[in-house]
Amino acid sequence: MIKTAIKVAITGTGAALPETRLTNQDLEKMVDTTDEWIITRTGIRERRLLEKGRSNLDLAEAAAVMALENAGLKGAELDLILVATVTPDHLFPSTACLLQARLGAHHAAAFDLSAGCSGFIYALSVGYQFILSGACRRVLVVGAEVLSRITDWEDRATCVLFGDGAGAVVLQPVREEDRGLLCFELGADGTGAGLLALPAGGSACPASAETIKNRQHFIRMNGNEVFKFAVRVVPDTLARLMEQGGVSAAQLDYLFLHQANLRIIESARKRLNLPPERVPVHIDRYGNMSSASIPVLLHEEAAAGRLKRGHLLAAVAFGAGLTWGGMLMRW
Ligand code: UT7
Numbered sequence: 440m441i442k443t444a445i446k447v448a449i450t451g452t453g454a455a456l457p458e459t460r461l462t463n464q465d466l467e468k469m470v471d472t473t474d475e476w477i478i479t480r481t482g483i484r485e486r487r488l489l490e491k492g493r494s495n496l497d498l499a500e501a502a503a504v505m506a507l508e509n510a511g512l513k514g515a516e517l518d519l520i521l522v523a524t525v526t527p528d529h530l531f532p533s534t535a536c537l538l539q540a541r542l543g544a545h546h547a548a549a550f551d552l553s554a555g556c557s558g559f560i561y562a563l564s565v566g567y568q569f570i571l572s573g574a575c576r577r578v579l580v581v582g583a584e585v586l587s588r589i590t591d592w593e594d595r596a597t598c599v600l601f602g603d604g605a606g607a608v609v610l611q612p613v614r615e616e617d618r619g620l621l622c623f624e625l626g627a628d629g630t631g632a633g634l635l636a637l638p639a640g641g642s643a644c645p646a647s648a649e650t651i652k653n654r655q656h657f658i659r660m661n662g663n664e665v666f667k668f669a670v671r672v673v674p675d676t677l678a679r680l681m682e683q684g685g686v687s688a689a690q691l692d693y694l695f696l697h698q699a700n701l702r703i704i705e706s707a708r709k710r711l712n713l714p715p716e717r718v719p720v721h722i723d724r725y726g727n728m729s730s731a732s733i734p735v736l737l738h739e740e741a742a743a744g745r746l747k748r749g750h751l752l753a754a755v756a757f758g759a760g761l762t763w764g765g766m767l768m769r770w
């Protein structure tokens with residue numbers, strides 16, 4: 440754990456979810472699946488889909504505006520904008536730069552960060568380091584995804600899982616001793632890169648009539664192997680985080696887990712012996728929103744007034760790369 444006089448805290452949160460809902464019953468009419476299979480295997484009941492004509496940038500902007508408002512800041516006061524996403528508007532320029540223009544954040548540097556579903560935790564750790572180093576004072580961190588646009592709606596193994604949404608937080612240095620980010624645990628295992636990927640559209644396999652015919656512009660996932668990886672990496676990361684932070688599971692007021700599968704969440708919760716109210720869930724309402732899942736959870740708990748100053752929170756995410764990331768903080 441970095442011992443430092445500077446404390447870095449989340450001073451504002453925001454979220455944006457599209458209005459359009461796609462229920463399991465809707466999916467029953469699209470592919471060979473059932474509401475019962477989806478609920479028992481994943482915990483998902485419905486997910487949100489971004490309307491035609493809107494993009495990742497629109498969701499990122501709505502979440503960012505809310506987070507800035509809650510932090511009492513204007514875009515022009517930001518020093519850095521980080522957008523974690525696997526579904527940027529374009530390969531380049533980055534969504535972060537487009538967002539910088541929308542927010543009028545003339546003084547902010549801006550870049551996207553790609554670390555799959557762990558992207559938000561990775562981006563949070565980057566923003567934290569920029570503030571610790573003294574290079575920045577006000578950092579906006581966004582997790583925004585439009586997974587519906589890279590979902591194969593003919594593949595029942597994946598199309599029931601994903602949803603669209605965005606969450607954002609503002610990071611700032613604070614004076615209070617008993618508040619702020621405490622430590623991070625980040626990791627990667629590129630030998631598992633092929634387990635969860637978007638095969639075409641990058642420079643290794645540019646778009647062609649062939650890649651479109653072969654449906655290579657959609658998510659490909661080996662669900663079983665990713666599941667096994669997640670069940671291993673979540674408790675390992677949590678154990679290392681708690682060791683680094685010198686805290687025990689019983690001291691955690693909140694555990695925020697990446698919302699990929701309710702069975703993965705429940706297995707971690709039961710292993711740590713935490714009551715359900717300390718491990719919030721929105722996968723039933725939104726499905727897997729990749730890098731947006733944890734910031735949306737944070738925003739929902741903060742907006743409901745359940746997060747109190749001094750609460751001890753842990754968050755862990757895992758995903759494509761393969762990557763994993765965890766953080767411990769006092770609210
Ligand atoms: O956020 C990024 C990280 N991603 C994840 O963490 C995802 C991790 N993986 C998972 O959550 C699970 O592996 C899934 C939910 C994706 C799949 O659950 P599973 O219990 O591992 O199912 P399975 O893939 O082993 O499939 C079991 C059966 C198969 O049929 P057979 O071969 O046993 O006859 C599948 O064909 O379920 C079938 N199946 C479906 N049936 C109805 C697969 N998808 C569906 C479906 N509806 N949508």
